[in-house]
Each structure stands twice: as C-alpha cells, then as structure tokens.
Amino acid sequence: SAVISQKPSRDICQRGTSLTIQCQVDSQVTMMFWYRQQPGQSLTLIATANQGSEATYESGFVIDKFPISRPNLTFSTLTVSNMSPEDSSIYLCSVAGQGGIEAFFGQGTRLTVV
C-alpha cells in the first residue's frame, strides 16, 4: 500500500478564514480523492483530483468552496474556504492501491471552526 502523509493533522480556525490541507504520497498515483467525515457519520467524497486537469466535484461540493490543486502525481491540496462551523469535520485524502481498486487513506485532518 502507498504511504500517505497528510498535514496538518488538526487545526482550529476562525470562521471566515481558509485552511489548506496537503497530501503527499510516496509513489505516483493517477487519482487522488478527498473525503469529508462529519462526526458520527461515514465518509463523503468531495472530489477526485487528477493530475493535469480540473478536479471532479461530487454533488453538493463546489470549486469555490473547496479548491483543489494537483501539481504532480504525488501531491495534492484541498482548501476549505470561507469556513463556517458547519465545516468542522475530518478531511481525508485517499489514493487507490496498485491494482487501482482498494482505497488507502492519509491520517486525516481534524478541523474545528470556531
């Protein structure tokens, strides 16, 4: 499985500000995925980040709120913009395994917006 480093691991932010989360993988991967996990709930896919093209956003998520960068095959960032308390959640980056089937996750970023 890939080694995925995600940072920051946690942050407390003021409403109206933005936070950028970084995800670094130890091998080249075609697709990287960004999930949100709200307290007591399952994982919800925010978007799929492809290198060299615009990210693909799921229903309910928009680029203005969650801009994503994918400058190369080992790195991606997710920005949570103009934060409100409703954005308090765990954000996870994920990549597919070598066979392209399983999903592996970074350590997650626990975001609290006050």
Next chain:
Amino acid sequence: QKEVEQNSGPLSVPEGAIASLNCTYSDRGSQSFFWYRQYSGKSPELIMSIYSNGDKEDGRFTAQLNKASQYVSLLIRDSQPSDSATYLCAVKNNNDMRFGAGTRLTVKP
C-alpha cells in the same frame, strides 16, 4: 441514490466470541467490496476486500459476499479488546466508491 447500509450499533461482544458485522448495498453493478476498521480519532484502515461470491478468510477475519442478496458481512473470530473500533463497509462500482456509516464494535474483556 446508491446506498450502503449498516447497523450503527453499538455491537458488544465478549472477548473470545465471534463478532458478526453486516452490510447491504443498493447498486447491483457493484464489483468490489471492502471492510475498513477505524479506531477513534484515526483514519480508516483496509482489513478485507472481496470480489466474488462466497467466503474469504484472512486470519481471524472472514468476509462473506452474496451478490444476489446484495449483502456482505464480516466475521471476527476470537474477538479481542483491540478489535474495538468502528467498521466501515465500502462498495465500489468502477471508480465510484461508497461507504456505509459504520458499525461500532466493542469487545469486552
């Protein structure tokens, strides 16, 4: 809406018992099925994957898949307190992976 359903629990079993976790899914085109373990405050960790009907065993874990019934389960034999966690069922169709809300398992010493 493609859904993955799990009982939220909590499911409580005594140490040494068999824990049985169940999951149903609505997308008949699903091809790949996974169980993840998530400890509190941690990210999900893949513990089992299964792709064809029947049973797949890995140590104390057995995954069972029945595509006709759209049902996948995870059995944990000889449960240990360290197995206490939330178990997420995930179902994949091509690049679309969906997660259940998870079942919280507590193994009591």
